[in-house]
Amino acid sequence: MSAFIVIVEDEEDILELIEYNLEKEGFDTIGFTSTKNVAQLLEEEPVDLLIMDRNLPGVEGSEFVAQMRDIGVETPVIYLSAKNKESDIEEGFERGGDDYITKPFNMKELVLRIKAVLKRTKKDKTEGKVIYRDITLDLGSRELFIENRNIELTKLEFDLLHTLIGNQNIVLDRDYLLEHVWGGDAIYQDRTVNVAINRLKEKIDPDKSKEYIKTVRGVGYTLC
Amino acid sequence: MSAFIVIVEDEEDILELIEYNLEKEGFDTIGFTSTKNVAQLLEEEPVDLLIMDRNLPGVEGSEFVAQMRDIGVETPVIYLSAKNKESDIEEGFERGGDDYITKPFNMKELVLRIKAVLKRTKKDKTEGKVIYRDITLDLGSRELFIENRNIELTKLEFDLLHTLIGNQNIVLDRDYLLEHVWGGDAIYQDRTVNVAINRLKEKIDPDKSKEYIKTVRGVGYTLC
DNA sequence: AGCCTCTGTAACCATTTTGTTACATAGCCT
DNA sequence: AGGCTATGTAACAAAATGGTTACAGAGGCT
Structure with a gap:
């Protein structure tokens, strides 16, 4: 299962770590340290999954996703977050996110979640x-x-x-x-x-x- | 999707890197290390896309594009820039640039942007x-x-x-x-x-x- | 391996589209 | 009006385009 995955994460070392591991799994990835330029990419390219840090400086990650949803971008999202209070998780889902994973996480878990989300959305896409x-x-x-x-x-x-x-x-x-x-x-x-x-x-x-x-x-x- | 792309970048190794990668993608490219002779080419040939360094010695890249727009050249532009201050980006767009990408960038991203811009401009022509x-x-x-x-x-x-x-x-x-x-x-x-x-x-x-x-x-x- | 299906390529033909030419007509000037 | 030039028209020829068929290689299945 190959897929094109966009990662938004402001800490560069974490970003690189994620990209390294996902590419090792055969995914195509592209990383950003801010939401800048991401919106356009999502609009114009068929992105299979967005991995989005909730704790970005400036724009809230989930706020960004909400804006995307408003203009009709349906790319599934996995949120990364250091927070793990129940309320935050709920908020994340409410705004249309598809999964939620709290830092610190191990790569195995992230990859599993990714595959799960991709499988789910692939089904959605091909149904109908x-x-x-x-x-x-x-x-x-x-x-x-x-x-x-x-x-x-x-x-x-x-x-x-x-x-x-x-x-x-x-x-x-x-x-x-x-x-x-x-x-x-x-x-x-x-x-x-x-x-x-x-x-x-x-x-x-x-x-x-x-x-x-x-x-x-x-x-x-x-x-x- | 084949396209004729003009690249203006004063650092020769970067220019070569870009040309190499774009030609690998099947684009026709021509590179310049200064804006000299570029104006004439844009006027006379149907160029699909201009990739323009903002930080050229001498003329500002965006200044050059502004002049082109004045004489009716509508070629879409992707700017390359080491700067990433917000103001610069806005200025670039204001002057009619179609996209903006900051150094250092990876080739995958550049290629994606290029395809997106080409798709957009092609669509503009064939829609509505x-x-x-x-x-x-x-x-x-x-x-x-x-x-x-x-x-x-x-x-x-x-x-x-x-x-x-x-x-x-x-x-x-x-x-x-x-x-x-x-x-x-x-x-x-x-x-x-x-x-x-x-x-x-x-x-x-x-x-x-x-x-x-x-x-x-x-x-x-x-x-x- | 043998058989089958799928698919890319090439060849051939029919049709449509388009460039060219020759001639007719219309516009403009004195 | 007469003459000149530009444009419209019609006919023909050339070129481009697409449909059809046959064939061969690739890949899958038994």
């Missing part, structure tokens, strides 16, 4: 369904239903349809699709997208009567 | 709607609506109409259109614009009653 017209994509079981008929899709086809539905009414160009469906560093030809799209089209609309996927000549594809 | 009289251009779905009727446009026609609407009340000459719609380095005849404009006119106003696009004899075309 995406619907477009008479297409239903079950993200949990990764099944596709069209007019309640189950249609088998390969992983690639599923991911492709998923991002198309997730961006309906927006024309996605081949570069975007290559990056998001195939993966950021993959080097493929854009004709690859072409073929993949048409294999998907064939599966979801064999007699070409529905026109789910529209090709926008010179640009890309869209679900509209 | 442009409206002129009863014409609505949806940049996401690349659809044209006139009086709520959907009219199909080819890529070229769409881009052409987009830049016309984006510069309404300004007469655009053929050279400008060739450069911005067809692309900077392409060599076409200016009659090409002519024909393209008229094909567009035909589509958006078949019975020639609306006069959306006005031809300015001897100069070019405008939407007024």
Whole structure:
């Protein structure tokens, strides 16, 4: 299980310790000694977990998270805190934090908590369904239903349809699709997208009567 | 996501480090140790991002960017700075910079910031709607609506109409259109614009009653 | 290993889009 | 009005683009 974890902790040695241990576990981490610049990162990148010191100089860590929640950032949070009074813990949870760990803590415990939170949120993310017209994509079981008929899709086809539905009414160009469906560093030809799209089209609309996927000549594809 | 990135940093080893890492990420980079020659490049080439040291000997980095903005260069900027006093950061943003990163920084963070800025500026370009009289251009779905009727446009026609609407009340000459719609380095005849404009006119106003696009004899075309 | 599925690539073809050219028309000047 | 130039129009050719198919390699499963 790889994940991108942001750590905010003003004591540099603790920050480094945490980063060292998490990277050893195979996580991608990025550390900050203040909340500065963190908000933007959370807004713009898919961060899997935020580890946040409650006792930062200046802004309260939980206050910061509350602001994030207000603008719609749902990144799960594990709070670090030297405090361990009951009231503080409750306050932390109240504001939408997902877990709470008091200093001093050992690394084993932190890693366990992290894995637990990630597992929980991963489930949340992949539960539920995406619907477009008479297409239903079950993200949990990764099944596709069209007019309640189950249609088998390969992983690639599923991911492709998923991002198309997730961006309906927006024309996605081949570069975007290559990056998001195939993966950021993959080097493929854009004709690859072409073929993949048409294999998907064939599966979801064999007699070409529905026109789910529209090709926008010179640009890309869209679900509209 | 490939992009053309210009880096201005007087310390050569840092410059090389940045270039090395960005090229590893698949970006095209060009480095300068002073602002000399950078202005010209920004004016003449479509640069996606400028990474600018604030602490250059001689001209202040942000001063340079301010001058660029004055002559209409909108390239997004990420500032590098050893300073981290609050006032400096605010000043950097005030002058139109898009992001700010303080030394020492790790490459991972820089790359993340870069991707975030690129995504943001790309999104700005491809999101939302442009409206002129009863014409609505949806940049996401690349659809044209006139009086709520959907009219199909080819890529070229769409881009052409987009830049016309984006510069309404300004007469655009053929050279400008060739450069911005067809692309900077392409060599076409200016009659090409002519024909393209008229094909567009035909589509958006078949019975020639609306006069959306006005031809300015001897100069070019405008939407007024 | 053998078989199967999935997927990237290349080749081919049909279609659309676009550049160019030639000619007609319209605007502007004397 | 006549003549000149710029622009519109239509037809054609070239180029770009995407669909389709076939094939081969990769990976998984028995």
